[in-house]
Structures are given as structure tokens and as C-alpha cells.
Amino acid sequence: MRKVAVVGIGETRFTAAQEKTEVELFAEAAMDALNESNLKPKDIQALYLGNCLGDFSEGQGMVQCFAAENIGAFNIPASRFEGACASASMAVRDAFMWVASGFYDIVLAGGVERAASMGTPLATRTFAMFSDSRYEYPSGITFPAIFALLTHLYARKYDIPLARLKEQMAITSVQAYKYGMLNPKAHFHKEVTVEQVLNSFMVCLPLQLHDCCPFSDGAAAIVLASEEVAKRLTNKPVYIIGTGQASAGPLCNQKDYLPRLRSRELSAERAYNMAGIKPEDVDIAEIHDCFSVANLIAAEGLGFFEFGKSGEAWERGEADIGGKVAINLSGGLKAKGHPIGATGAGQVYEIVKQLRGEVEHGRQAPEPKIGLTDTLGGDGGTLCNLILQRGW
Amino acid sequence: MEYKLTFKEYNEALKKDKLLGLKCKECGKINVPPKMVCGQCTSLDMEVVELSGKGNIQTFTTVFVAPEGREAEAPYTIVMVELDEGPWIAGNLIDIDPGKVTMELIGKRVKLGHKVFPGDKYSAGDMARPLFSFES
Numbered sequence: 001m002r003k004v005a006v007v008g009i010g011e012t013r014f015t016a017a018q019e020k021t022e023v024e025l026f027a028e029a030a031m032d033a034l035n036e037s038n039l040k041p042k043d044i045q046a047l048y049l050g051n052c053l054g055d056f057s058e059g060q061g062m063v064q065c066f067a068a069e070n071i072g073a074f075n076i077p078a079s080r081f082e083g084a085c086a087s088a089s090m091a092v093r094d095a096f097m098w099v100a101s102g103f104y105d106i107v108l109a110g111g112v113e114r115a116a117s118m119g120t121p122l123a124t125r126t127f128a129m130f131s132d133s134r135y136e137y138p139s140g141i142t143f144p145a146i147f148a149l150l151t152h153l154y155a156r157k158y159d160i161p162l163a164r165l166k167e168q169m170a171i172t173s174v175q176a177y178k179y180g181m182l183n184p185k186a187h188f189h190k191e192v193t194v195e196q197v198l199n200s201f202m203v204c205l206p207l208q209l210h211d212c213c214p215f216s217d218g219a220a221a222i223v224l225a226s227e228e229v230a231k232r233l234t235n236k237p238v239y240i241i242g243t244g245q246a247s248a249g250p251l252c253n254q255k256d257y258l259p260r261l262r263s264r265e266l267s268a269e270r271a272y273n274m275a276g277i278k279p280e281d282v283d284i285a286e287i288h289d290c291f292s293v294a295n296l297i298a299a300e301g302l303g304f305f306e307f308g309k310s311g312e313a314w315e316r317g318e319a320d321i322g323g324k325v326a327i328n329l330s331g332g333l334k335a336k337g338h339p340i341g342a343t344g345a346g347q348v349y350e351i352v353k354q355l356r357g358e359v360e361h362g363r364q365a366p367e368p369k370i371g372l373t374d375t376l377g378g379d380g381g382t383l384c385n386l387i388l389q390r391g392w
Numbered sequence: 393m394e395y396k397l398t399f400k401e402y403n404e405a406l407k408k409d410k411l412l413g414l415k416c417k418e419c420g421k422i423n424v425p426p427k428m429v430c431g432q433c434t435s436l437d438m439e440v441v442e443l444s445g446k447g448n449i450q451t452f453t454t455v456f457v458a459p460e461g462r463e464a465e466a467p468y469t470i471v472m473v474e475l476d477e478g479p480w481i482a483g484n485l486i487d488i489d490p491g492k493v494t495m496e497l498i499g500k501r502v503k504l505g506h507k508v509f510p511g512d513k514y515s516a517g518d519m520a521r522p523l524f525s526f527e528s
Contacts, residue, residue: 121460128459129514134399135425138509138521139470139482140455140462148453149472152495156451162495205454205493252472252480253431255450 001100005230005237005391007223008037010110011349014187014218014337017116022054025219026067026112033108033221034071038233041072044223045104048095050081050088050111052341056126057114073108082341084130084377085290087111088220089344089384093243095224096386105229110221111342116214123215127340130378132250144204144212146251146379147291151206153259154293158308166206168311169292170197173210173334175320175327176289180335182363185346187216187337197292211292216337220345222352235392238352241370242275242387244268251379264301264376267383271372272303275387279303282325282387283368284354286347288376289332295319298374299327302385321365329354329363347373348386355390397426397440406506406520411445413479414438422477445504446527447475452497454490461512469493471524473502483522501527 010032012025020028026049034041049064060066064078081091088111095109115123127143151169155162174194180186192210200209230237244267248254254262272278279302287298296310304325305313313319319327330336330350333343351371353359373386397414402425405412413424418435424443429436450472458466467490472482484507485497502524511518 120457121463124457125459125461125512125514132425133515134403134519136482137515138519139484140458140465140468140509141470141482142455142457142459144457145453145455145470149451149470152451152453152498155495156498201456203457205452205456207453249431250425252425252482255472255474255480 002102003227003239004096004099004224005227005239006348006352006388007225007230007233007237008033008039009222009349009352010036011185011220011346012218013185014216014339014346015116016187018217022051022058022060022063022112022114023066023070025217026110026221027071029110029219029221030071030108033223037223039106039223043106044073044076044108046076046098046107047073047078048081048091048107048109049078050091050341050344052082052084052087052113053115053118053126056122057118063112083382083384085288085338085340085343086375086377086382086384087341087344089347089373089375089386090245090382092222092345092348092386093245093384096240096243099224099226106223106225108221108223110219110345112219113339113341114217115338115340116217118215120215130381136250142204144207144291147293148204148207150259150297151293154296157259160308160311162206165311166198167194168314169211169296170194171314172289172292172295173197175314176332176334179329179363180331182360183331183336184360186331186335187214188331188335207291213290213333213338216339218337218339218342218346220342220349222345222348236356237391238355239389239391240386241389242271242277244270244274244385246383248380254380259297260307261297261301261380261383263380263383264298264374267385268302271385271387277370277387282370282372284326284329284351284365284371285374286330286332286350287327287374289328289334290338290376294376302372302374326365329359329365344373344375344384347375348388351388355388395428396438402426403520406522407508409445409505411443411504411522413441413443415441422479424475424479424481443475443477447473447502449497449500449502450474450480452485452493454493467491471497471502473524481522483524485524487525503527
């Protein structure tokens with residue numbers, strides 16, 4: 001396998017409902033990524049695009065082909081990836097493998113979604129399609145409901161009084177909002193206190209509004225190139241040194257591990273092994289905080305903190321700059337936003353920016369060398385991890 | 393190869409308050425919902441069995457923000473129940489105030505009934521789901 005580098009990145013702001021189409025949003029992100037790479041559309045050999053719900057949000061299927069043509073990458077092979085909220089991470093991972101294999105030298109990966117444009121009722125319905133349609137959805141399951149079920153399991157398994165756990169969860173939301181404030185690409189620019197989290201309206205017991213990420217619109221794009229090509233294009237290549245992906249069936253069938261998600265632990269193990277590193281080597285991470293409790297479950301599954309102890313780690317600042325691993329300095333899904341088919345590429349965008357030392361004052365980690373992304377689709381159905389390393 | 397216990401058969405049985413699963417003849421595991429192969433040993437050699445429908449609540453939530461088309465159902469409580477035969481299944485819980493459920497629900501004994509979700513334009517038909525009530 002050849003070494004593969006990120007040579008250019010682009011991202012729209014993640015927002016509430018807006019009027020640009022998916023093709024338009026992705027084109028904006030893609031052109032920024034191409035311009036950064038000093039490449040032209042004709043240089044792109046293939047497109048790997050995450051998109052989940054375009055069929056529902058704007059009646060657009062097969063968006064990847066229209067997107068490729070729209071940016072002038074005429075007639076290239078274009079593939080769409082659908083792994084719920086992990087779609088774009090899968091797209092980046094596959095793009096990595098095709099370049100690593102030697103089949104292509106330069107490819108474009110990314111994702112686009114208009115989740116906010118759908119409005120909450122339709123978005124809630126379509127997101128629920130990523131649970132089991134026959135054996136879970138008839139009970140009225142929704143994604144907040146799944147993580148609410150996991151919250152109660154977490155409280156019981158680790159013997160943490162629910163009120164105490166909810167305070168710990170609220171602290172993760174407060175940290176996310178703090179960094180979203182400083183990120184011009186973030187959906188939310190507001191400060192939120194623990195008290196406000198705990199007084200926000202109930203979505204799915206015990207998850208309240210500020211425990212939940214928003215539905216967002218947005219796009220992100222990543223140009224990947226072989227090491228040889230990358231050295232010609234940039235003096236700041238960021239190498240993808242490890243990837244992992246895993247799957248799982250319906251939530252009830254995962255009972256032997258819950259609230260841990262086996263698919264994450266396998267995916268992360270594969271990524272760490274490929275990279276030849278350990279969790280303690282990771283300086284910064286963008287993790288899948290779709291709900292506050294998901295922060296705790298993810299940070300433990302990734303090996304950052306002991307099982308049942310993540311909440312305490314957040315309280316001590318161990319998940320912040322200066323702690324063990326700086327988590328979600330972008331604001332995360334909670335504050336940066338969650339345009340689901342684009343989210344994973346947005347995480348890669350943030351890690352690359354951080355490794356290059358290019359983010360805004362106040363949220364830049366001090367000279368990070370290794371960053372990790374963690375993206376979850378469905379109720380553990382898809383997990384994908386990427387590990388990136390500064391190449392200079 | 394024929395699928396041993398389809399959703400259609402499972403669904404029709406559940407509409408009569410009968411919970412069907414597959415018992416593996418190799419390792420003895422009970423599989424609910426039904427699958428092509430045993431979830432424990434991947435054997436194809438499984439037989440259809442009727443389960444007790446009784447078990448313990450493992451976790452719960454009450455949904456206040458419902459999906460499109462199901463707004464009138466909210467708030468409703470979802471539970472995950474460990475059946476006496478081992479598997480976990482999800483369903484709704486009745487005989488409680490959905491807004492006032494607490495951690496005390498965990499461990500409570502329940503028995504199975506059913507309620508039909510009439511379906512929507514995406515669901516390819518109606519579907520029954522377990523409707524649990526307290527055993528005693």
C-alpha cells in the first residue's frame with residue numbers, strides 16, 4: 001500500500017435550513033478544496049461522495065454524478081456512500097484505499113446533506129430509517145430515543161445516579177458550545193450553561209434539547225493524493241495513517257455489549273493497528289457527539305478514558321485543550337452541526353486544519369501531530385474511524 | 393434457500409399476541425427477531441418456536457418529539473425487555489404515565505401484547521409491535 005495524503009480541504013458553513021441545493025453546496029466545498037490543492041477539476045480521477053437523504057430532502061437521487069459534472073470533473077467514476085451519519089467517513093475511507101492501492105493518484109471525497117431543510121418531523125422520520133424498519137421502528141423509535149435508551153443503560157451499568165450523569169453529559173454540551181462559538185463554520189454561535197442544558201425542553205427522556213445535536217445543511221470536500229503527487233502539490237501534507245470500519249445489526253441484538261458499541265471498538269482497533277499507534281498517542285479527536293451521552297460512550301470505546309469514567313474526565317478538563325486528548329474543538333456535531341452525509345468529511349476538515357495550525361485563536365490545539373475522527377451511523381450499524389498525521 | 397421465519401409470518405403471529413422466534417438446534421440459542429442464520433453459531437438448522445413473551449425491562453425512554461405522521465402518539469414510552477428465553481426486544485409500555493417514568497422501571501416484570509402501527513408511505517404496509525404491560 002502507498003502512503004496517502006490530504007492535499008486540500010473545503011467546507012461550507014454548517015447551517016439551519018437554507019436554499020442552496022446539494023449540488024451547489026458540494027460545489028462550493030469542492031472548489032475550495034481543489035484551489036487549496038493547486039489542482040483543476042480535470043485532475044480528479046474519481047469522486048466518493050457521502051449523501052444520505054437527498055432523495056427525501058430535495059428529491060435528488062444519484063447526486064454524486066450531478067456534483068461531478070457540475071464542478072467540471074466530466075465523466076469521472078462517481079460513487080455515493082450511504083452509511084447514515086457515517087456516510088462521508090466511509091467515502092473518505094474508500095477514497096483512501098483506492099489511492100493506497102495504486103489504482104488512482106488523485107481523488108475527491110466528501111459529503112453533502114440538507115438535513116435541516118427537511119424540517120424536524122420529516123428529518124426525525126427519515127433518520128429513524130437507520131434503525132430496523134421492521135423490528136424497531138413500529139415502536140416509534142427515533143434517534144434521540146436510541147441514545148436515551150443507552151443513557152439509562154449507562155447509568156445502571158456504571159452505577160451513576162441519573163442526575164449526576166446528566167450533569168456530566170451537560171458539561172460535554174457546554175464544552176461543545178464553547179468551541180462552536182469560536183468556529184466560523186459552526187451552526188451555533190452561542191454560549192450555553194449547564195443550567196440551560198438541564199432546563200431545556202425534553203426531547204426523549206432523559207435527553208433534553210441541549211443534549212441533542214441539530215439537523216444541519218452543509219458540505220465538506222477532501223482531496224486525497226498519493227505521497228509522490230502530494231509532495232509536488234503541498235509542503236503541508238496530512239497523511240491518513242489508519243482507517244477502520246465495522247458494522248452491527250439491530251440495537252437489541254447488540255445486547256451483550258450495550259451501552260458499549262462493539263462496532264466502534266472493532267473499527268477503532270483496526271484503525272489503531274493500521275496506524276501502529278495507541279489511544280494515548282492521539283492529540284486531538286473529532287468524535288460523534290450526536291447526543292451528549294454519545295460523547296461518553298465514544299470516548300470510552302476509543303480507549304481515551306476508562307469505561308464509566310468519561311463524565312469525570314470531562315469535568316476535570318481531560319477532554320479539553322491541555323488534557324489527555326482535546327475533543328471536538330470544532331464544536332462537534334452538537335455546535336458545529338450535523339449535515340449527516342457530510343459530517344465525517346467535516347471532521348476530517350477540522351483535523352487537517354488543526355494539524356496545520358490554521359484554526360481560530362482559542363480553539364487551536366498546541367502543535368498537534370496526530371488526530372482521529374470517529375463517525376457513527378445508525379444505532380451502531382456503521383462505525384468508521386480515520387487517523388491522520390502531520391507530514392512535515 | 394428459503395427464509396425460515398419471515399417478517400410476514402412473525403407479524404401475523406404478533407397480531408395474535410404470539411411471539412415467534414427461531415431456536416438453534418446446534419447451540420440452543422433463541423433468535424428474535426428471526427434471522428437467516430443463528431446469531432450465536434451461524435447454523436442454518438433452526439426451528440420456529442413460540443416464546444413466553446415475558447421478561448424484565450432493561451431500559452426505557454419516553455418520546456416527546458415524534459417522527460412525521462406519528463405526532464398524535466406522543467408522548468409514548470419505549471422499553472427494551474430481556475425475555476425469559478434470553479433475547480432483548482423493543483416495544484411500547486402501557487399502564488404508566490409516559491411523562492413520569494423513572495429508573496425504577498428497570499427490572500420490572502412485563503408481559504407481551506401487541507399494537508399495530510398502521511404504516512406510512514415509506515413502511516410497505518402495517519406492522520405490529522410488542523405492547524408490554526406489567527405482569528401482575
